[in-house]
Amino acid sequence: MYQFRKYPSIHYYNHHNDIETRFVNTPYHIQKKIDGSNIGISFIKNKVTIQSRSMETAHVKFSNYIKSCDWFPDLEKYLDYHRDIVIYGEICVPGKSPSRITSYKNYDFKAFDILYRIPDQFMKPQFAENTFKEINIPYIPIEKSGIVNSLSELTTLINDLKTEATQKNIEGYVLKTDLLTRCKIKPDKPQKIPTNKADQTNTLIPDLPDEEVYSTITRIRDEHPGHFSNIKTAMPLIGKAVAEEAKKHQARPPKNLVSYYLTILNS
Incomplete structure (x- = not known):
């Protein structure tokens, strides 16, 4: 029987000293980070369960919305045949976003990752995107893929993403490799200047x-x-x-x- 699988913690690029080497000379993929609440959908205890980031059962308002979507029955059938995976996404609710940088008028859900529980690793981002299309569920598309050949190229890429996030007034981006490595890219915030x-x-x-x-x-x-x-x-x-x-x-x-x-x- 499959158990609850929490979405792995994602480090912030600026504050994880050894993460940069994992993105050099390996394929990377970039997705926009949506300012919502993390939701996982998977087969647990012989039924499709909608979980929050840290709890096996999500808030009832999240579950009710997901189950009301026209794509949910097809997703339910897919997960019944693929019980070893967890589909993760962001759910947005009417009102201020969690970090209060924007507001939403309606409920919305976008899938962004698929995790194999055995072995414990993510499905390759491009394969995951194809799976979302196959099931016909909303998803966050890959905005860019490529390879950087040096740390200086990676730094340029990161700085460009920060600038773009600031200009678009979005929370940021997620940089992924084909396996488990992910990191958040967010705009730099001005720090308080000491007055004495x-x-x-x-x-x-x-x-x-x-x-x-x-x-x-x-x-x-x-x-x-x-x-x-x-x-x-x-x-x-x-x-x-x-x-x-x-x-x-x-x-x-x-x-x-x-x-x-x-x-x-x-x-």
């Missing part, structure tokens, strides 16, 4: 960007709806998740975390 000597030590580590804080709190809201409305049960979960996210970014969590929580709670 007392501030200089603290500003050596930048603050976690607001959009990352909001995105993390939104994820906690979706994964723990029963705890989120109560500040006493919500804040320990939020504090731990934001601290983990800050560590990934080599940044520090905000001091006024409650105000971020209240913004999401009242939105």
Whole structure:
């Protein structure tokens, strides 16, 4: 019987020192990163299950939307014959996006990856895209593929993607190899400039960007709806998740975390 498989954590390019060597002299693929909530769809316990990033069962509003889509019956049949895979995608809901950089008018879902549970590796991006077309489900297309032959070429590619993401006002891009390696490419954020000597030590580590804080709190809201409305049960979960996210970014969590929580709670 197949079990829940969480989507692997993706590193940020700027903060993972050895990841760049994995993209040199090997095929790469680029997809736009959609500012939504991670959803997995797979066969678990003899039925098709819709999962969140960290929990086996996604929030009911996500599940209800996915099951209402006209492509879901065909996807259900496909997964019944291919029980060893998990299809991952981003779901967007009406209102502000998780990191609050944009807004959505309607529900939407876009698939972006397929993982083989045995062995534990991704389907090649181009094969995954062909599978999405075969099942006829919405997906995030590969925008560019190629090979870089040196670290300097890779740096140029990364900088171009950051500039493009800024110009298009999107969350960023995901850079993939054919196997497990993935990394997020996001625009650089200006860091706080110290105004006096007392501030200089603290500003050596930048603050976690607001959009990352909001995105993390939104994820906690979706994964723990029963705890989120109560500040006493919500804040320990939020504090731990934001601290983990800050560590990934080599940044520090905000001091006024409650105000971020209240913004999401009242939105």
